[in-house]
Amino acid sequence: MSQIIDTNNLPKHIAITMDGNGRWAESKGKLRIFGHKNGVKAVRETVESAAKIGIEFLTLYAFSTENWDRPVSEINALMALLVSAINKETKTLMKNNIKLCTIGATDNLPSKARNELLEAVAKTKGNTRMTLILALSYSGRWEILNATKKIIADCINPNTITEQTFQQYLTTKNVPDPALLIRTSGEYRISNFLLWQIAYSELYFTDTLWPDFKKEDLEKAILDYQSRERRFG
Ligand code: FPP
Helix, strand or coil: CCCCCHHHHHHCCCEEEEECHHHHHHHHCCHHEEEEEHHHHHHHHHHHHHHHHHCCEEEEEEEEEEHHHCCCCHHHHHHHHHHHHHHHHHHHHHHEEEEEECCCCHHHCCCCCHHHHHHHHHCCCCCEEEEEEEEEEEEEHHHHHHHHHHHCCCCCCCHHCCHHHHHCCCCCCCCCCCEEEECCCCCCCCCCCCCCCCCCCEEEEECCHHHHCHHHHHHHHHHHCCCCCCCCC
């Protein structure tokens, strides 16, 4: 890479919509699940690279509310992949001082996946180098609706509700908003991801399909971010 990342101007929080696993597999004449398997490799490389660069929060859109509409066989395969990846990688997360969190309706996940996640979250909760947030059974509208329901249940006086109050009811309550949102696979949509939190995020789209996303692609996105002047407007 000819340009150097400025470590004094890093996006504190990067969110990624990992898209294109299916197309990647189909382009190779393989089943979609082959794409997801290779997507896990890209997750590993991205998590490692982000931590090395000095990113503090990384949120990955791993399973959306809409993904429940996929064929049961694909959902089961994705859940099995999630279980095995968490099981295998918790040691690496510990070694690298990375904390794992989840956002989303994780109660809807199969119990095996839920338990595996709970265990990994508990084990890594004291880690401080980077926080890895997996969005699972997540959607932005679900989150906003949920926050609204909780505010009503707490009988908060409407006149006292501010953006800060609302933020405290979101699943990302102690996490800074993403400075940079990356989406792979040449799709130019938000697709219900972190709707509240991306109000001022810089958006970066790449044609690279998720399984092909490498350290260099992450660096390129960060360099692009650093070339922009953030106006928050
Ligand atoms: C999008 O590709 C990807 C997903 C729906 C799932 C992403 C999940 C993983 C990479 C595995 C999760 C594992 C961990 C450890 C987080 P797509 O299927 O929508 O691809 P397409 O748009 O080409 O059909």
